[in-house]
Amino acid sequence: MNNDKWSEKELEDTLRRMPPVKDKQTKDELFHAVKQRADKEAPQRKVSKTWFFPAMASAAALLLIVLMIPSFMNTGMFSSSDGPSPADNGETNTFDAADNNEASENNNSFSVQNNEENVENTNTVSPDTDGSESSAPEEAAENENRNSNNNENENRNNNSSENENRNNISNENENQNSGSNVNESDNNRNNEPADSPEEVPEDDNYFAADDEGYSVEEEESLFVTAAMLEEDEIYYGIPEAADGMSKEEAVVYALQESDPTSGSYFEALEEAEFNGGSSNALTLRFAEENQLASLSSAEYYFMEEVLQETLALYQVSEVNFEAGEEELLVGQSGQSEVDLSTLNRGYYPLSSGEGLVSAGAAGEPMTSGAGDPLSFDETLTQMEEVNGQDWYEPAVPDTVEIEDVRYEGETAYVFYTAEENSEESFETFKEAVQLTAKYFTLDTVQLVNEEEKEVTLLPVQLP
């Protein structure tokens, strides 16, 4: 065989012919060696510091007491008239579960308040929003939230209520298994706020627009088309503004724009339909006259990659092909169904500036040390650095520092500070955060710059 003309097939065949290598140690020799080494190592383990665990337990108990005492004190302290109670002012938007959910459902949960309004109660419906769109799902969510907030009814209109509400989100989410868009990340995200409850200083107005008000900017909802890095044959996403498109329209547009086939076979795609259900299936309907059966194996592989990059962000885990109401067999192996992974944790901008590569495609870590998928805030932390690669960059620019991430219903608040002159990289950061959020059960991400009093609304889901 001429070494400079290895085809893929020859290479693969030769690799399969690599010789089996057997251990020459006998079973007894090996067992003896293992036992000897195990015995040698065992005493070392026994010499562990016997005081260590009791000391740690005592320290943890002490820490728990230190953390608990202020919250007991707060319970008594905040019955004052610092802020108007619901009874005092019927128009005041209290930070109770019902309003909170209603605001979340309307995707306009942050609005600028005037002097007369309670600074904590910023989760109001903005003036241009029709507040009458309350629906059954909202009520269901409201009930869930009420159940989870029993302990704080007495204190809901004071500063500490925000913190308690946030801490209780974990409970709420644990009960929200029937919520929309359930995905692999649910448990992980739900656990996160409970893992890192933070004490909110009494005078610290999270989410709050103060007297001077915040400027609010709402971004377009995004979807991605896929393109391939020629050199590495890795697919990346090019963010596109939905501009009023529905999910179905965005899917058809994205697949036709990303068409990996040599004959533009995706032009025959007529319709996409989300079937819902536990598998979050999507059906792609093609015209009866189509060429998808004739895809080469390479085209089929690239098609799978395109489907993964463009559709997984809708939590689609199964794609079915149909033509003329019958299943359509695609590629040489005649598949009518492609399975996708709905696990992705983060996006990273390409160094070339052409788009964003998903963590899954780039091979960036997506799970914690324990093997659980990263939560949203852990993912943002992960996106601050890259794994020694030079073809893509951290999604969080050097000029941006994420201070905190809080959850409220299906909204995530990302508190950050930013240096000046970071506009270009900040745009990419916003895109990366929005695309990342699509893999979680989030409706909205609000980027909050408390220093500059700026809020950027990132609507996560397409209609």
Add this chain to the structure above:
Amino acid sequence: MREEFERLYSAYHQQLFQYLFYLVRNRETAEELVQEVYIKVLHSYETFEGKSSEKTWLYSIAKHAAIDWIRRQSRKKRKFEGKEYEWSEREFEIEDKQPLPDEIVAQQDEIQHIYKTMKKCTKDQQQVIVLRYIQGLSIAESADILGWSESKVKTTQHRAIKTLQKHLQADGENVQGKEGSP
């Protein structure tokens, strides 16, 4: 202990040894590492929760043992050379001066050539080559062992083949160049 050892040995030993051998490319080291794997496995067997299959669990422990060893070697080498290499860079910058193992020497030239060239792939690519081609594991099994998505296994496998092709082609051109020169 003996009973568990015997069962694991007869079910998985040669596969595990082969996996380690192709990763560390040295018989003695693979022998040491496989012992280390058994020690870890037998110590933690009672706490094995069965979330993954036993085979996947064993391979994961073997993978970590091999990677730890490679990193240790890399650190030693850096210390020795006084250079700050990343271990992944080392693959491309330091030639493999180890003699070929007997099993490989006994094979045809093309197999020897591929074995040498595998060294030029990244560690991730080498893992996928060993699991998918040499050991014949499925994409799903490989993904479980490596803790990756199936998509990443496929992508890495594809890139591994491309990398091998590139280096084999470059080697072929070098040989032709040398033969052509006076």
